Amino acid sequence: MTYQFDEQFERKGTLSLKWDQAESLFGDPDVLPLWVADMDFRCPPAIIETVKQRAELGMYGYTIRTHEYLDAITSWFSRRHHWQIQPEWLTDTPGVVPALGVAIQVLSEPGDQVILQSPVYNPFYDVIRKNGRQVAQNPLVLRNGRYEMDYEQLESLMRDGAKLLLLCSPHNPGGRVWDREELEHLGRLCEQYDVRVISDEIHCDLILADKKHIPFATLSETIAERTVTCLAPSKTFNMPGLNSSFTCISNPEMKRLFDEQVQTLAVGGVSFFGPPATIAAYNESEDWLEALLNYVRGNMEYAISFIKDQMPMLNPIVSEGTYLLWVDCRKLGLNTDALKQLMYQEAKIAFNEGSLYGEQGTGFLRINLACPRPLLSKALDQFKGAIERML
Ligand SMILES: Cc1ncc(COP(=O)(O)O)c(C=O)c1O
Known part of the structure; x- marks a missing residue:
């Protein structure tokens, strides 16, 4: 079976912790959320079917x-x-x-x-x-x-x-x-x-x-x-x-x-x-997982080469596992608040700000790559634009 991970689904208005808090957390409903670790892909069909059948029981x-x-x-x-x-x-x-x-x-x-x-x-x-x-x-x-x-x-x-x-x-x-x-x-x-x-x-x-x-x-x-x-x-x-x-x-x-x-x-x-x-x-759902991993590997390669080519001041750390990309942004010379402002207000994106993970994470950002590539590409473009305007 082939799976279509490029497809974008509307998650706003679904009580999504990731998608329905842009305004309350980042001050703008249009901020693109590539932070908390859940994926913007539909589950494997077998899980969806099982949950549907169970929901149908009504008790x-x-x-x-x-x-x-x-x-x-x-x-x-x-x-x-x-x-x-x-x-x-x-x-x-x-x-x-x-x-x-x-x-x-x-x-x-x-x-x-x-x-x-x-x-x-x-x-x-x-x-x-x-x-x-x-x-x-x-x-x-x-x-x-x-x-x-x-x-x-x-x-x-x-x-x-x-x-x-x-x-x-x-x-x-x-x-x-x-x-x-x-x-x-x-x-x-x-x-x-x-x-x-x-x-x-x-x-x-x-x-x-x-x-x-x-x-x-x-x-x-x-x-x-x-x-x-x-x-x-x-x-x-x-x-x-x-x-x-x-x-x-x-x-x-x-x-x-x-x-x-x-x-x-x-x-x-x-x-x-x-x-x-x-x-x-x-x-x-094993075949779905293999397809997912291939897609995420593609996103990882895409994001790393985009960052290296277009935002050379940033240094991505290649992930061997997880769908999360850790990026060293210390060369931008921004403190934590300024980095947040750059993301939320200037670029209209939300990656996780690194000091959340301990002081050694200060100046880093964590990008959730488990999303359709067009969304990832849009978020990276917006981030790049904001950096260029700032420099
Ligand atoms: C290392 C690690 N442990 C645990 C969790 C979350 O676990 P749970 O939602 O089952 O409490 C996450 C979620 O991102 C995680 O990255």
Whole structure:
């Protein structure tokens, strides 16, 4: 089957967080939104059909998970990631971010240091701080146009007592798909200093480069023992509004504690549309995903060459994974407010402003490339025009 990702659909007036807030967030209803990570593509046909059939039932009652649902998840991870997940390792959660919060509550105490690798997805800071823990920053190092981990600084944080690490794999923003050697190095340090890992692998299916995502828990049995992995079909298949995600924990004691906390907070269970849509995604939508990845690769190439040719002061960081492009705009010499003004008021576009992801992101922008190319092209043209008028 062929898929038409160039087609533009009207999303204004659909209660879209991305499209229906241009005026309230950016001061102008015409600002083009290429920010929050959902896609401007329709879902795979199997998901749409499943949701339609379910909506037709007209009674939206409490919903159960089935063997078919668990099989769909375990077969997907076996097929795509060579990871033999056992159904009893899985717990459903309404989102990956809620799962990160639960895991932090279970694996640390108030006041503890929790390591993150900045710049990183902004809710990482919130789930640590709002749970009364402290952020221990292990900034990534930008070397030859790609981010790398700073193991020396990481080890010093561990030596100083940090016992929990929040890993983003693939990494958002910056799009690193961590190599096995990098993850193994990280894993050795975690074992040496008895650090546990919450691995957010929500972007694991969105690999653009010619490489494989390595689930952290597959490195070894002993690494799996200290790892909580947070997963979902939501980024892969554009269904974050269906609130369907799951956490994988093979360590029975850690799983028991996690499940107890899910019950304490009453955040368990599945949504009405979640399991059937997940089955349709994992069992029937693989060809759509391959087509999507090709399209996003095309957008990545398009955006990078446009920026290099037409906006040479900007430096795009090539993403190995995710549909997000991280662009170094520091040569423009603008502070955060001026960069926002340039985007929202002059260019009438909204990319994510980089300091949101930590101070190392200051002067960077994150562009969501999961949109029809004509829209991407229009947004880049408008940005270019605004820069030229400013210079
Ligand atoms: C790394 C990462 N984790 C989690 C999420 C969101 O997860 P959820 O919507 O399931 O809470 C995102 C969304 O962009 C993300 O980039």
